[in-house]
Amino acid sequence: MTRLKIVAGNWKMHKTLEESQSLITEIRGIVRDEIRSNTKVIVCPPYIALAAATRLLEGTGIGLGAQNCHFEEQGAFTGEISAGMIKSTGAEYVIIGHSERRQYFGETNETTALKSKTAIRHGLHVIFCVGETLSQREDKSYFRVVEAQLQEGLFHLDRKEFSHIVIAYEPVWAIGTGLTASPEQAQEMHAYIRKVVGMHYTDEIANNTSILYGGSVKPDNAQTLFSQGDIDGGLIGGAALKARDFVDIVKGMH
Ligand code: PGA
Numbered sequence: 001m002t003r004l005k006i007v008a009g010n011w012k013m014h015k016t017l018e019e020s021q022s023l024i025t026e027i028r029g030i031v032r033d034e035i036r037s038n039t040k041v042i043v044c045p046p047y048i049a050l051a052a053a054t055r056l057l058e059g060t061g062i063g064l065g066a067q068n069c070h071f072e073e074q075g076a077f078t079g080e081i082s083a084g085m086i087k088s089t090g091a092e093y094v095i096i097g098h099s100e101r102r103q104y105f106g107e108t109n110e111t112t113a114l115k116s117k118t119a120i121r122h123g124l125h126v127i128f129c130v131g132e133t134l135s136q137r138e139d140k141s142y143f144r145v146v147e148a149q150l151q152e153g154l155f156h157l158d159r160k161e162f163s164h165i166v167i168a169y170e171p172v173w174a175i176g177t178g179l180t181a182s183p184e185q186a187q188e189m190h191a192y193i194r195k196v197v198g199m200h201y202t203d204e205i206a207n208n209t210s211i212l213y214g215g216s217v218k219p220d221n222a223q224t225l226f227s228q229g230d231i232d233g234g235l236i237g238g239a240a241l242k243a244r245d246f247v248d249i250v251k252g253m254h
Helices: 017-034 047-057 083-089 099-104 109-121 134-138 142-153 183-200 203-208 219-226 243-251
Strands: 006-010 040-044 063-066 093-096 125-130 165-169 211-214 233-236
Touching (some): 006 211, 047 083, 093 109, 109 142, 134 142, 142 183, 165 183
16 A cells, blocks of 8 residues: 555635745644654645745745635636646645635536646646535435546546546534534545445555545544544644644645
8 A cells, every 4th residue: 555645734715925935834844853654744825925945945845835726727817826826836636626715716526627638738636525514424325426526537547647636625614613423524534535436447446545524624633533443644724823733734744
């Protein structure tokens, strides 16, 4: 089993350029002094900080990602950012299909499919988010919902393209709410996702795919979540905005 352990911070719409630079400098210092594991640490600040972040992170091993991209190469799409533009900043990752984009910006399985393809064509790694809402958890359709997100948003990729995918399972009811999926609930879904990936591609590909958990991960619950067999790390929102908490979560991977 060669899959990578990953802890990624999704900063959402937080931090100015100056604040982003300070937070990255702080994270960089603590990671250098305290992290000895081979967990891949990634930060995803807002677009406006990507180029500066690339310079600050050079030689640190910390990865850099954006939080979204458009699926077209270029064109009359006022306010949008292309995969090529993200790549040109030095970023290597992009989050696609986050539930907030699905909920507030009309992201669908169809657009996530187009975006994944474009992002990979530009040499980016994709952190692809799936997850059910509270009502879908309650009416027990959550396996079906997540399977459709994978089928329709990702499984058009060929094997080589799929090797650039990291999956993040983020139950919508656990994002920013302080409610975390129990380690058992998360593990159950992660194992299911791995099974579905294995059925579509191969067991080897499924075993090599990193599947992150996201939704109210904090320093005090990270370790139990990360100790589950199919949880390969986390996508962290609120707690990624404090360097100390973020790095303590990374320590939960040990
Ligand atoms: P949260 O966000 O950690 O604040 O719940 C996670 C995410 O939305 O990626």
